Amino acid sequence: MAAPAEIQNHSTSAAEKQVLQLDRSDLIVTRAWIANKRVQSSDARTFPVENPADGSLIAEVADCGSAEAKAAADAAHRAFASWRKILAKERAAHLQSWLTQVKKNQEDLARLISIEQGKPLTESRAEVAYGAAYIEWFAEEAKRAYGDIIPETAPGRKIIVTREPVGVAAAITPWNFPIAMLARKIAPALAAGCTIVAKPAEDTPLSALALALLAAEAGIPEGVVNVVPASRKNAGAVADVWLNDERVRKLSFTGSTAVGKHLAQASASTLKRLSLELGGNAPFIVFEDADLDRAIKGMIAAKFRNAGQTCICANRIYIADAIYDEFAERAVQAVANLRVGPAGGDAEIGPLINARALVKVERHVADAVEHGARVLIGGKRHALGRYFYEPTVLVDVDSSMVLSCEETFGPVAPLFRFHTEEEAISAANSTPFGLAAYFYSRDIARVMRVSAALESGMVGINEAAISTEVAPFGGVKDSGYGREGSPYGMDEYLQTKYLCLGGLS
Ligand code: ADP
Numbered sequence: 347m348a349a350p351a352e353i354q355n356h357s358t359s360a361a362e363k364q365v366l367q368l369d370r371s372d373l374i375v376t377r378a379w380i381a382n383k384r385v386q387s388s389d390a391r392t393f394p395v396e397n398p399a400d401g402s403l404i405a406e407v408a409d410c411g412s413a414e415a416k417a418a419a420d421a422a423h424r425a426f427a428s429w430r431k432i433l434a435k436e437r438a439a440h441l442q443s444w445l446t447q448v449k450k451n452q453e454d455l456a457r458l459i460s461i462e463q464g465k466p467l468t469e470s471r472a473e474v475a476y477g478a479a480y481i482e483w484f485a486e487e488a489k490r491a492y493g494d495i496i497p498e499t500a501p502g503r504k505i506i507v508t509r510e511p512v513g514v515a516a517a518i519t520p521w522n523f524p525i526a527m528l529a530r531k532i533a534p535a536l537a538a539g540c541t542i543v544a545k546p547a548e549d550t551p552l553s554a555l556a557l558a559l560l561a562a563e564a565g566i567p568e569g570v571v572n573v574v575p576a577s578r579k580n581a582g583a584v585a586d587v588w589l590n591d592e593r594v595r596k597l598s599f600t601g602s603t604a605v606g607k608h609l610a611q612a613s614a615s616t617l618k619r620l621s622l623e624l625g626g627n628a629p630f631i632v633f634e635d636a637d638l639d640r641a642i643k644g645m646i647a648a649k650f651r652n653a654g655q656t657c658i659c660a661n662r663i664y665i666a667d668a669i670y671d672e673f674a675e676r677a678v679q680a681v682a683n684l685r686v687g688p689a690g691g692d693a694e695i696g697p698l699i700n701a702r703a704l705v706k707v708e709r710h711v712a713d714a715v716e717h718g719a720r721v722l723i724g725g726k727r728h729a730l731g732r733y734f735y736e737p738t739v740l741v742d743v744d745s746s747m748v749l750s751c752e753e754t755f756g757p758v759a760p761l762f763r764f765h766t767e768e769e770a771i772s773a774a775n776s777t778p779f780g781l782a783a784y785f786y787s788r789d790i791a792r793v794m795r796v797s798a799a800l801e802s803g804m805v806g807i808n809e810a811a812i813s814t815e816v817a818p819f820g821g822v823k824d825s826g827y828g829r830e831g832s833p834y835g836m837d838e839y840l841q842t843k844y845l846c847l848g849g850l851s
Pocket of ligand 1: 518521548603
């Protein structure tokens, strides 16, 4: 494989920059947020946060370590004592106030996502709305952490089951949905009566810190929401403090399988409750009886959203032999229409997050081509330079290629050919991952057979937009465990206590 070419810098136009200017510049918080105060890192070190579209510096942010992680856990522990005791409807009201603040500042939050993460403004707006939907849903759910009464087994007894908050919860989040990934951890935690310490991804700490500031402006008491930013170098030091702190009873992590497994091992000494939403490698199967218009639209959405950087992105696209050539042709037409560019313009596809991501996409495409795949469109860095990559369609892809077993996380649609339903299912299940899977068919018996056979936590059937706050999001196998959204998402922050009352007769 050829060595990766040097990265050419793109320069964003003044007009595009203007669109991304914040109305409230004070939403940019550059220090840790602990007990509703801005806190500098103890050694005053900072790390740069850059716009991935053009490399411009957005802010220098406090590079925190163990001292700030401990201070955040102390604050969250102090706050837990009272937060857990207030009425559920008061916690619900606090979440509603936070929702109001998020909505009031939704355009600025969207701009902030776009400048630090690079996704087009329309997608950032959708992300803010999606994150807000979790806050709203869990504000309502806060009032419904019901218990049970179980029929007694002896006279004069009552068996009561109550549900209590697990305690201080830690959240570690990725850069691809910097607002939504955090909102869907903080909202159920607060609704359940837990307090939070969070470490956002090093590429996108500003969105998370803005969310915390808005929580404070909404009147959420000090110590309930704490955010500790850190560079990648210090991420482990921050996490280690929480992993070893017995007062932190829960960890919810979204990120790579490698880091997830490390956190699971490292949290064993304090036996933390864990929710791990890890890597995916979603199969997207189109059977010969599918509605092709719908399948093409679904593929474009499931593959190219956020430039292919979502954990439920279609990574392996399996097309029935009878429709393979037609599907490939139509996929190329659709991909040719995708507009690539910086977030402030009319682009539908932004840059990749960083050089590491770009090099990975290049490696996957080069490996596929080396093993016999053909590039129908794209296949190289975009003329815009920086981390922009051309939306790509590959055909004649097979299981000998790296992109059949590794998540590409970029705008590359590899088309695999299959001949039978069994072959498609077996290929779809042939990775260690099991987050999302998609398939298209109009045969109801097949729909039921294939849904049951797919090894994944979520299945989109003739549907690519599967994420919603009302449904349980999560995986199986190496994609982790635990669910986010829906009542299942609240369970992750609650523990069950059984009361046995005797002597009642
Ligand atoms: P990605 O490859 O997409 O960046 P990661 O799993 O590496 O995914 O990162 C997801 C989150 O995990 C980020 O917030 C990152 O800083 C954090 N992280 C990375 N390494 C560690 C670690 N050793 N301990 C705790 N958190 C980590």
